[in-house]
Amino acid sequence: MSALAIPGPNPLVPGPRWTSHRFIPCEVMDDQLKHQLGMMAFGMSDLGECLEAARTIAADDEESWVSAWGDRARVLQQRAESAGKHGRRVSAADAYLRAATYWRASLMHFSRPDDPRTRAHAISAYDCYDRYLALSGYPGEPVRIPYEDGFLPSYLYRSPAAGRKAPLLIFFQGRDAWPEDSRWLYDGAIRRGYHCLSVQGPGQGLALRLQGLPFRHDWEQVVTPVVDVAVALEGVDADRIGLMGLSFGGYLAPRAAAFEQRLKVCVADPGVLHWGESIRSGLPASLGDALAEGPEAFNAAAAAVTAGSPLAEWFLRDAAWKHGVSTPYDLFQEFDACDLTGVAGRISCETLVMDGAEERFSAGQARQLYDALDCPKEFLLFDGASTAQLHCQNGGTATAAESTFDWLDGRL
Structure with missing residues (x-):
């Protein structure tokens, strides 16, 4: 053995997979x-x-x-x-x-x-x-999608490889990320001959920070205006429109698909059946007990939890802002309204439900959504061997792109 060799596992990666590395x-x-x-x-x-x-x-x-x-x-x-x-x-x-x-x-x-x-x-x-797009020639252009009294800031990426009429993939992110970050998705689309429309919906990106638009559980009210614009875009095949949501979008996209019938396919990454249940699973059990006792008891319990946890304090404050509420109790009412249990069976378009073996933020929810679907469906699990097993394939987006578009090809 070389004198420079490190015996055993690399101490900088203490667990069995790369995902145990912490920065x-x-x-x-x-x-x-x-x-x-x-x-x-x-x-x-x-x-x-x-x-x-x-x-x-x-x-x-x-x-x-x-x-x-x-x-x-x-x-x-x-x-x-x-x-x-x-x-x-x-x-x-x-x-x-x-x-x-x-x-x-x-x-x-x-x-x-x-x-x-x-x-x-x-x-x-x-x-x-926008300056990058103008200087680089990358095929993206800003689009304002009419929504209520304002608009949804969006980008349309037109594929140089597209035919006269091409499919369109509409996608959005979830609670924290911005859709422009998901270049693995829109770049993967345009290289394969799809057009792609990335949307900043209520509670997200500029729609939240500049227009003050909070999330809403009835996301079909967001997607329907987007599809209205999409079907009229030059070069888009109105019969081949797909919808994909990432992170919290794994609830939002299926919710919209339950009501918007112009979608050919839907992708949930990862799938979420009941957002409130997924949130509570990561919080102290005392909060769940207090929720049943009403607003006063729950708000007091939440204050006690956040006093001892900076992360919990940030999360509840961050989520309350994004959902447009002022108290923890009202926030959890919003979380619980994000429940597909009663509407998942209405989804008719073919649906891909994605999940990761190390999903920490909505563990178990993808399988629950998949089981609740009556439409043509497929379940895609990224295991440790794929190196894409984290939330939204974080750190493994090359594999994510290959798998996602291999499924979409021939369907969309």
Whole structure:
């Protein structure tokens, strides 16, 4: 044995799989950092930049999070602007793309709607992203989808490989991520001849931070206006429209599919049958008991839990903002309204339910949704051998793209 060899497992990866590696000693922050690292494959982030940001992030400290990523974004944006002034379009485009990523990243774990950085960083993210699109020639264009008295900020990615009439995949993210981060999805679509429409719905992205639109459980009211626009798009085959939701979107997409009949396929990644049940499974049992006792008892119990857990405090405050409520009790009423138990049987389009062997945020929910479906369906489990076993295939999006589009090909 070489004197330099390390006997036994690598001490930096203490568990049986790569997923046991921790960059930040907070499960949610660590997952969010891995989300940023996963975008390196598309030039949307860089290893040193991400690890430099992580170096200054303290577990459960929102201020350190927004500052670390904001500082990275600001440096990249300044470099992009300088490159642009000197006519270096490629360098400028590349730097604008990473700056946009880091501006969005700064807001993933920052739940202060009244802080001016919430609005400013969101605007900077899309200013940088739009400049990237303009300079790079990447086939994306901003679209405003009419919604109630405002609009849903969206991007249409037209496939250069598409025929005269091509399928369209509509997708959205969930609670925390931004759809522009999911380049594995829209890039995978356009390379295969699909057009792709990424949507920021209520409770998400700019729709939340600039328009103040909160989540709603009846997501068909969101998707129907999107499909109204989609079927009228030039080059889109109105009979081949698919819908995909990631994370909390694994509830939202099937909910919409139960009512919107113009969808040919639906993908839930991961599937969620009952959002409230999935949330309670990760919280102390005392909260579940207090919920049955009514608002006063539950709000007091929630205050006691959050006093001893910065992560729980962040989650409840973050979720209350995104769902447009002011108390923990009202928040859990919103969570429990996100229940497909009574409507999953109405879904008629062919549906793919995805899951990961190490799904931590909605464990068991995907199988429950799959079992509740009466439509043509398939269950796709990413196990440890796939390296894509985390929530939304975090860290394994190349495998996710192959598997997702292999299923969609021939169906959509």
